[in-house]
Amino acid sequence: MKNQHLDSKTSSTLSRVFQARILIFGLLLVTIFGSQLAFADVFVPLHEYLGYFDSNGVYTVVGNVKNENNFAVIPTITVSVIDDSKTISKTIEHVPIASVKEIPFKIKFPEIKSNIPVLINPELTFEKTITNEVPIQIIYDKTLVKHDDGHISGRIQNTGNETVYFPKIFAVVHGYENVLDITQNVEYIEKIEPGEILDFTMYPDPSITEDVFYYSCFAPVDTTVIPVTAKKNGGDFDFRYDSGAWYSAAKFDESGTTMTMRGYNSYPLETYANFEFAPISGNEKFSVTINDKPIEFIQSIDEMGFWHVAFTVGPQSQGILKISGFEKGLPPELPTIPVWIKQNADWWSTKQITDSEFLEGIDFLFEKQILSVPTRDVISESQWRIPSWVQTPASWWYEEKISDEQFLNIIENLVKREIILV
Structure with a gap:
């Protein structure tokens, strides 16, 4: 890209070399500067x-998981930091990584108090899984621009045949010689619908803006959330959130009816937050404030029966x-299969809904990886x-004559044998 802004201290020879690299954003650099x-x-x-310490003074750890297998995996990464004499560890189960792909990760450590924390090499485990590669591609043309202030803007396209919901794009931000x-x-x-093209924008943390040289390793994913656990009424309350902002120090009041968190958005643009909570009765009615001032939000419930509380972040x-x-x-423990799918089985077995309406529920189970078949092709x-x-078995299932697992x-067996196509 001819309009890349380079550091004035960079020699003209190096400028030409790295400008050539900038022309191919997203390609994996094969030069290894350290051991794996x-x-x-x-x-x-x-x-x-x-x-590194971000612009808000929060210690932040970043990395990139690479999968060189010929099958997809779900990685679990444990990051540990020594703060004075105390070791603080956090573990995340990332989204599935397709074969010969990579996915970056970022973890915040607001608990770190010292100025010289020691980062320990990460621990990584993984399990084999079944997943299709997310059919989203970065468009490498003149619209992909790294701006003078360090941020990048560009376009993505859905190159598949199905709609992709809640996609995200990750990338590695490079300086002159290092990540x-x-x-x-x-x-x-x-x-993003099949064939649709959408704009995207990425900003690095403000603390490193002036040092940004180029972006690489663009990784599209269709879902990624941050798990959080807070103490509530004598037990652990697990929830998740998806956001361009960061939240920490979640805690409930003594009654267990109000939760507080510290949040911040370092980007110079408006972003979003979407919190997911398991229901207790299913009749909850939430309210949201920032610094004790009410804000507008949307409360909804998804197909799995989880509450969502979503709002914009300034x-x-x-x-x-x-x-x-x-x-x-x-x-309470929620069923693995949503109630509406089991109800559909009864309606379909009594011919109250069509084959395609029932198969929508079965397809949903594959999308959520509740069902999986190694050789299944999306049609x-x-x-x-x-x-x-x-x-007949659908009716037995609704009447609880056979279990969910049975x-x-x-269904898995019939799809594997292509007796059912979905």
């Missing part, structure tokens, strides 16, 4: 693993988030097929 985490097919290269940060698009993208803002309206106690809805005799095994 391990001689394995799933690893974190240590030259792409570092810690600086991991960043993501700041826009909230609800969905540019370069920080404050105390307070969400009220939780009911006392802890959530268009017009080609979906299910024989009528499957109505019914899922039946």
